[in-house]
Amino acid sequence: MAEGEEDFSSLPLPDRFAHKNWKVRKEGYEDAKAQFEKSPDESDPVFTPFLQDPGLWKGAVADSNVAAQVEGLGSYCAFLKFGGVQACTRTRPHTIGPIAEKGLPCARPAGKASAQEALLLCVELDTADPVLEDLLPVLSHKVPKTIAGALAALTTLYHNFGCKIVDPKPTLKALPKVFGHADKNVRAEAQNLTVELYRWLREAIKPLFWADLKPVQQQDLEKLFENVKQDAPPKQERFTRAQQDAMATASASPGAGDGGDDQGGEEYAEEEAEEVDVFDLAEPVDVMPKIPKDLHDQLGSSKWKDRKEALDALYTAINVPRIKDGPYDEIVRALAKCMKDANIAVVTVAANCVDLLAKGLRNGFMKYRSTIMAPMLERLKEKKQSVADALGQALDAVFSSTDLSDCLEEILEFLKHKNPQVKQETLKFLIRCLRTTRTVPAKPDIKAIADAGTKAMTESTEALRSGGAEILGTLMKILGERAMNPYLDGLDEIRKTKIKGYFETAEVKAKDRPKPIVAPPKPAAPAGRKVAPGKKPALGMKKPAPAAAAPPPVEEAPAKPAARAIPSKLGKPGLAPTGAGLKLQRKLGGPGGIASPQRRVVSPPTEEAAPPPAAPKFGLGRGLAGRPITKPAAPAEPAPAPAAPAVSAMSAADRAELEELRAEKERFIRTIEDLKTERSKFNSQITELQNQNAQLIEDHTRDVLSIKAKETQLVRARSDAEAAEQNVQKQQREIERLKRELARALRASAMSPPNAGSEAGSLGIPDSTSIYQEPASNGHVARSGLHLGSRFESTRPRSYASASPSEEKENNGLESPGGLGSRDAGLGLGRRKLSPTYGLSGIASPTRSSRNSAYGTEDEGPPRSIEPAENWKRAAEVTSQLKARIEQMKARQGLSRPPAQR
Structure with missing residues (x-):
């Protein structure tokens, strides 16, 4: 095993990175990390294999073994940290994806932290x-x-x-x-x-x-x-x-002074920490297709509503955060013409359109400023505040797309306008311009603004006088009190106090003009020439008399030309006395670099009083110009004479360079401030759009509630219709039941004894003996009775639709003891103002007298017999009459329905 380990450790790092054994890979990652940390610079050979084969890191950052992966991520972080930009750019395409998929979800916190650090280093070394x-x-x-x-x-x-x-x-x-x-x-x-x-x-x-x-x-x-x-x-x-x-360069710049590194870094961080504008995030939108084709025709209409509708359509089309640049000349000219419109609503909408167009185009609107600004300033004579506010907002948007020097000429012209309202609003606009400008006005512009403010303070109106004082106070905030003193000469103390009050409360975005570099320490150039005597103690010489004084000038003579020759190579001969020139000389290590620190050390001017050393020093300095050689008679006085022009020349060149740097910095700051201002304006537009959206949501909610209310009413109406239909069905069933009862009653009456005729007569029905006297016609009589009963039953629904029991009792006329012949009883029709002529008891006769004579009362005995044919005719007549009266009753009471529904 020991021999195997030695073989593994002796393998090259690329081979160990690709080894099958995870332990070998892990040890390779650790060794690589240690070598990276010990490397002296980015060009060390240890980085070469990994730069030539960047795919090695793909397996390292996504190693299948978790322990090895943690070491691989740490090794990659060390590679990026010490390998520099080249290590990042070559390996980044192979590592970001595997780190995101395998490193960031790593189960071990150390691995996850190393993965995030690797991504941070990739951004730090190059771009994100x-x-x-x-x-x-x-x-x-x-x-x-x-x-x-x-x-x-x-x-x-x-x-x-x-x-x-x-x-x-x-x-x-x-x-x-x-x-x-x-x-x-x-x-x-x-x-x-x-x-x-x-x-x-x-x-x-x-x-x-x-x-x-x-x-x-x-x-x-x-x-x-x-x-x-x-x-x-x-x-x-x-x-x-x-x-x-950049921070290192800023901290090493001339005039940084003590703590320059920290101060420069903080300023850079503050500039970088500014908020990003929504204008930068938005994509440019081409609004030209959305603009109505007949815009110019509508704007030329004689009706102000047509002109306003056209401008509303234009406003809707250009209401986007960022507008793509295009040919908007005709639209701007049309808007400028609308500023002269007699209707203030048209003017307000036109001003809003200018505002959107200027904010959406930003610097692209600069070319249209001369077309639109003068008509807007002229329209400031409108006294209605809403119109003045819309015009002021549009003017601010136009100014944000340009700068103060471009707009100042027209603003100053309208400050001389004969209309006081135009003067007042123009003063307010100029104050806003001074507050929002990012650049310090040029000297001619400062004088013109100060003169305009001073003249405004002599106006008869208090608003104009206050506006002039505010202009001067705001200008003082930009330039400083000392720079404004020449423009305040001749003003009384009351006015100066008023200007100071506005100066203390003013808020401006322009940076104060940097103070020029003070020249007194720089003119020590002659003293720098006398550094030679001060150099002697450093060389171990204890101030010898004239004999020791002669050699140092000989050494100093070539040092001075060297000090001036270094800036000459850079094309700026006057930079030698400045801080930048001193640092440059130190880096170059020339004689000037040696002499420059001695100039800062030697300060006693008393040594300059020794004229004898100055003469040989001047005479031996052949490296300067030929003029001093021709004047050996006055060796002590010519020395300072050429030095003064040199100092002035150097300070002038230094100032020129500083002015260029200041101008560049101011342009950069102005760009940043422009972005911030536009961002705040777009934020306000977003808020307005959100309010409009909330209003639309509220309207939509109200419409939804109204629809739901209508639906509720419809449901109720349907339920009422169903209830009515059920009631109708119930009435129909009751009618059928009464029909059956009537038919049953008629059959019973047809089978009753002869004495029933009197009872039928009392009910107003023809005598049963006469009706049913023929047996052969019994069937016909029964059918006739049923038919009559059905006609009689047709009056029943009204009786059941009655609202009181009294009506129901009256409708049940068949059961009344007085019979159906009375005026107020027959079939429930008496109380409906039914004529007695058409009562049920009048079947035998069309009139009451004939009915009484035909049937009589109960005391008169049974009615006389009637022929069957005549009875059938009378029954048909009575049936038709009953049908007609029933239809009339239904029509009166609203119960009749169209035949299609019946």
Whole structure:
């Protein structure tokens, strides 16, 4: 076994990485890590095999043995840390995927931490985009544990580097899918990732994925967001190599002073920690196809409603976070024309369209500024506040796409307008421009602004005077009190106090102009020439008299030209006295580098008072110019004479270089501030859209409730209809029962003795003896009686539909003791104002008198006999009359139905 182990240890590292025995692989990973940590630099030969065959790391980071995998991940981290950028770029395509699938879900915490550290190192050494490209596809993996590990790694990346280094857009697009995963651990990690992104982006994350989440998930995230809103803005905790180099350069810049390293790093971190604008996250949208084709025709209509509808359609089309650049000249000219419209509603909507267009195009709107700004400033004469607010917001958007120097000329022109309202609103606009500008105005612009503010303070209106004081106070905040003193000369103390008050409360975004480098320590160049006497103690010479003083100038003479020759190679001869020149000379190690520290050490000006050494020093300095050689008569005075121009030349060149660096830095800061301002404006637009969405949801809810109410009414109506149908069926069954009873009664009366005729007569029915006197006609009589009974029964439904027992009693006229011949009884029709002429007792005669004469009363005895044919005719007549009266009653009481329903 010992011999086998020696053979394994003697194998090359690549062979041990690919060995079948996991113990051999594990030991190989450990040895490789130790060698990487001991390597002197990135070019050490230990890195060469792994750079030539980067596929070795694929098996190391995804080793089948867990113990070996942990060591393999640690070894890969050491390889990235000490191997540099080349180690990352060559191995990254082979390792990110296996790390995401095998390393991040590792069961051992050490392995998981090493996997995350490897991803962080890949981002630190190069860029984050390749890491995201290989890590995001893992979110579609079949194993939930792998997806959760990838989400946790993304959270770590954003937490350490922020959203400016790691692009949040592709991650935000993938969030809805993981929020819909069935595994709760995956959803929990998705929530953690979303909260981390919210720390950096705030409300800017919502437009990209918020609508795809369920309402419950939105509520849960809102609760988590509340805990983060109160926290301070996050700062980048880990920096890329490029950032580290930039921070090192910033800390080594001239004038950094003590603590320059820390200060430069903090400033860089603050700049990097700024929030990402939603404009950067949004994709440009081509709005030209959405703009109505007849826009210009509608805007030329004589009806203001048509013009407003056209502008509303344009507003809807361009209401997107980011607009793709295109030819919008005609639209801008049409909007400029709308600023002169007589209807204020049209002007307001046009201003809103300008606002959206300027915010959506950003710098692309700069070319349209000259077309739209003047008409908007002219329209500021409108006194209605809503119109003024819309115009002011649009002007701010236009200004954000340009800079102060471009807009200042037109602003100053309208400050001279004859309308006080235009002056006042233009003053407010200029104040807002000074507050939001990222660059310090140029000197001519400063003078023009200060003159305008001073003139405004002499106006007769208090609002204009206050506006002028606020302009000067805001300008003082940008430049500083000392720089504003020349522009405040001639103002009384009251006005100065007012300006100071605005100065203390003003908030500006422009950085104060850096102070120029003070020249007094630099003019020590003549003293630097006298460094030779100070150099003697360093060489061990104890200040000899003139004899020892002569050699040092001979040594110093070539040193001075060397000090000036170093900057000349860089093309900037004046950099030698500055901090950058000194550091450069030190790095080069030339004679100037030796002389420069001695200039800083030697400070006594008393040594300059020795004129004798100055003369030979000047005479021997042939490396300078030929002019000093022609003036040996005055050796002491020419020495400072050429030095002064040299110092002034060097300081001027230094200032020029610093001005260039300042301008570049200011442009960079202005770009960052532009992005921040646009982000806040888009956030406000998002809030407005959310409010509109809430209103639409409320309207939809109201409509749904109304529909449900209508459905409830319909259900009730159907139930009422079913109840009525059941009642009708019940009445029909009762009618059938009464028909059967009537038929039974008629059959009984047909079989009754002759004395029943009187009773029938009393009921108003023809005498049974006369009706049924013929046996052969009994069947016909029975059928006639049944037919009459059916006609009689047709009046029964009304009696059962009556609401009181009295009506029911009246309807049962057959059982009344008075018979059916009385006016108020027959068939229940008496109380319905039925004429006595058509009572049931009137079957024998159409009139009451004839009925009495034909039938008489009970005291008159039995009625006279009637012929059978006549009886049948009378029965048919009475039946038709009864049918007609029944139909009339139904019609009056609303019980009649159309024949199709009956």
